Amino acid sequence: MPPKTSFDWANVRKRRFGVWRYRELLPISDNVEPVTMCEGGTPLIKLNRAVDGHVYVKFEGANPTGSFKDRGMTVGVTIAKHIGVKGVVVASTGNTAASAAAYAARAGLACVVVLPRGGVAKGKLAQSLLHGARIVEVDGVFDDALEEVFTEVVINGKKDLYPLNSYNPWRLEGQKTIAFEIVDELSEVPDAIVVPVGNAGNISAIWKGFKELYNYGLISKLPRMIGVQAEGAAPLVATWNRKSETLLEIEKPYTIASAIRIGKPVNWLKALNAVKESNGTFIAVSDNEILNSVKDLAQYEGIGVEPASAASLAGYRKAIDLGILNRDDSVVLIATGHALKDPDTISKIF
Amino acid sequence: MPPKTSFDWANVRKRRFGVWRYRELLPISDNVEPVTMCEGGTPLIKLNRAVDGHVYVKFEGANPTGSFKDRGMTVGVTIAKHIGVKGVVVASTGNTAASAAAYAARAGLACVVVLPRGGVAKGKLAQSLLHGARIVEVDGVFDDALEEVFTEVVINGKKDLYPLNSYNPWRLEGQKTIAFEIVDELSEVPDAIVVPVGNAGNISAIWKGFKELYNYGLISKLPRMIGVQAEGAAPLVATWNRKSETLLEIEKPYTIASAIRIGKPVNWLKALNAVKESNGTFIAVSDNEILNSVKDLAQYEGIGVEPASAASLAGYRKAIDLGILNRDDSVVLIATGHALKDPDTISKIF
Numbered sequence A, B: 001m002p003p004k005t006s007f008d009w010a011n012v013r014k015r016r017f018g019v020w021r022y023r024e025l026l027p028i029s030d031n032v033e034p035v036t037m038c039e040g041g042t043p044l045i046k047l048n049r050a051v052d053g054h055v056y057v058k059f060e061g062a063n064p065t066g067s068f069k070d071r072g073m074t075v076g077v078t079i080a081k082h083i084g085v086k087g088v089v090v091a092s093t094g095n096t097a098a099s100a101a102a103y104a105a106r107a108g109l110a111c112v113v114v115l116p117r118g119g120v121a122k123g124k125l126a127q128s129l130l131h132g133a134r135i136v137e138v139d140g141v142f143d144d145a146l147e148e149v150f151t152e153v154v155i156n157g158k159k160d161l162y163p164l165n166s167y168n169p170w171r172l173e174g175q176k177t178i179a180f181e182i183v184d185e186l187s188e189v190p191d192a193i194v195v196p197v198g199n200a201g202n203i204s205a206i207w208k209g210f211k212e213l214y215n216y217g218l219i220s221k222l223p224r225m226i227g228v229q230a231e232g233a234a235p236l237v238a239t240w241n242r243k244s245e246t247l248l249e250i251e252k253p254y255t256i257a258s259a260i261r262i263g264k265p266v267n268w269l270k271a272l273n274a275v276k277e278s279n280g281t282f283i284a285v286s287d288n289e290i291l292n293s294v295k296d297l298a299q300y301e302g303i304g305v306e307p308a309s310a311a312s313l314a315g316y317r318k319a320i321d322l323g324i325l326n327r328d329d330s331v332v333l334i335a336t337g338h339a340l341k342d343p344d345t346i347s348k349i350f
Helices: A019-023 A067-081 A093-107 A122-130 A142-155 A167-177 A176-186 A203-214 A234-241 A268-277 A287-300 A307-321 A343-349 B019-025 B071-082 B095-105 B121-128 B142-155 B167-174 B176-184 B201-215 B233-241 B268-277 B287-301 B307-320 B343-350
Strands: A045-048 A054-059 A089-090 A108-118 A134-138 A161-163 A192-196 A224-230 A281-285 A331-334 B043-048 B054-060 B087-093 B110-116 B135-139 B161-163 B192-196 B224-230 B281-287 B328-336
Touching: A019 A067, A019 A176, A045 A176, A054 A176, A054 A307, A067 A089, A067 A093, A067 A167, A067 B087, A067 B307, A089 A093, A089 A142, A093 A122, A093 B287, A108 A142, A122 A134, A122 A343, A122 B287, A122 B343, A134 A142, A142 A161, A142 B192, A167 A176, A167 A203, A176 A203, A176 A331, A192 A203, A192 A307, A203 A224, A224 A234, A224 A268, A224 A307, A234 A268, A234 A281, A268 B167, A281 A307, A287 A307, A287 A331, A287 A343, A287 B095, A287 B121, A307 A331, A343 B121, B019 B071, B019 B176, B043 B192, B054 B176, B054 B307, B071 B087, B071 B095, B071 B167, B087 B095, B087 B142, B095 B110, B095 B121, B095 B201, B110 B121, B110 B142, B121 B135, B121 B343, B142 B161, B161 B343, B167 B176, B167 B201, B176 B201, B176 B328, B192 B201, B201 B224, B224 B233, B224 B268, B224 B307, B233 B281, B281 B307, B287 B307, B287 B343, B307 B328
Parallel strands: A054 A331, A089 A108, A089 A161, A108 A134, A192 A224, A192 A331, A224 A281, B054 B328, B087 B110, B087 B161, B110 B135, B192 B224, B192 B328, B224 B281
Antiparallel strands: A045 A054, B043 B054
16 A cells, blocks of 8 residues: 555646546556556536435446446456456446456457346447457346356366456455545545445445545545445345345345346445445335436436436435435435446336 | 636646636636536547557547537536526437437426437437437438428527527537647647538537637647548538538438438538638548447447447548558547447447
């Protein structure tokens, strides 16, 4: 870790807004050349009409491939190229695949994406094809795809393919920059961050980012982390509510929000710790609540998101109703992916 | 126009990278509140593998609605709201509609979009629906849609709908910030800018931006403007090559690049002047060349664009072959919209 003194807001703010602005806070040597497409630096949009209060959307759909995954992938693929692998492999509900395919292409690496058959939104599948990834479809859900990758790479030892799923720590290093950008732009720490939770890497990474800023003395308080899952795919909500010390897995997760249709999140323990340490909570929302939030973000705020992203607004509303958050709390909702990722679901609703 | 002295790079660079960073160069009073989603500030990506030389892509697909249209729309809708209209109306091949729908929603204004039936890519249509626009389909191409808007609003006098097509000067004021951002980020002026040309607003606006910087003494040279059209929709190439003083219209424009499927560009005269003044040219490229460029940007550079955007790379290659540009010229290719706008065309190719 860099010494506290090497990071200075005034100095880093001279650089382009985005992941690599915070290079001193990434554990990557100066001589390593990033594989980058200027990811990050995404809009922080104040909500004016959908809700009252001090609520912002961090719109990750404005990343190069249309989701927050690009933050982790720029770091992960930078490392993959640096250590000299031939290719990368990911299991994915679609966004990770699109991002891995794009960044691997940029780095000149092969890319294999393992997808749940029939479970990937159209735009994401098109992106994997477009960027030249080899697509392997498995029967089942994301969790089965991840097991396939794990078996092939770790058990069967296909070491020429570097696995870039979110248990890969480099991915989380990139994703933690969401926290840095929020503080950079607001010049203060919000009371809470509300994050859609699938494989649970993002909420863990964002919390890591805030804690680092705090530990370096760059901020003086920490936000509460609120994780939101869809009712049909809510293993962490169950685990949290029942105070279980092991993950209460969901065998057949289902939600219209395909990006968070995950029953066995690999980062469950990190996510539980993030929520516990931050005095936060996990909340489940229904598919109907998600779709209403998609509509409200689009028609009152102009923000077009895929269903999983809108879980954060749905979760925020529930947190207000339940008295978990107050109306005058300052809150940032993470909107993870663009509406264009999933035009079929949109067309079905409207 | 502001006095030269009110603009200072060091000062404006303290603001968020994007359209409103350059507020002193936009003709909008300080007391007018922008309708904004932090548009602009898009990636400028150095090409490493698809071509040699100093070639960058300005990736406008990373705007909030996935195309450069957001730059013009933030300014246009800000003005529409300020003057107190009830709603806005646009004719569109799809991207303008998506952007108008989103920004109108954010401003609480009604939005009517007039589209050529069957001529709009799926993602764009989904966006218009999502953001709650009223969709009117007309038989024919974009030019017929635009005539419909003109007739309804100007001839039939439906003054409660404010027209936001690219003959609206406010749109061009927003779009000119592409020039500002290029200079801001590179700290120099490229030798050439290559722009896909449909209704010809963007090339006119970008040129306006460079000229303003030049006239204020903020830059000391100007780039050449290279306009690229698809062979089946190339009225400006024909007009330029034949040195015609009137536009040689195309009655039935056709190209796979639906965003530039336009036969009677309203900004033709401004675009001709931009190219003439800048010692540039117009170039036609085939649909095959466009699709090859889509593929090369995606598979060598990781950049996912809709077909119209790739016309700029195809045009650059042709300009090199024809000796119009040199391999060591520094060049910025404008990539106007995201691959996710048109997943069907991508799926068809791959």
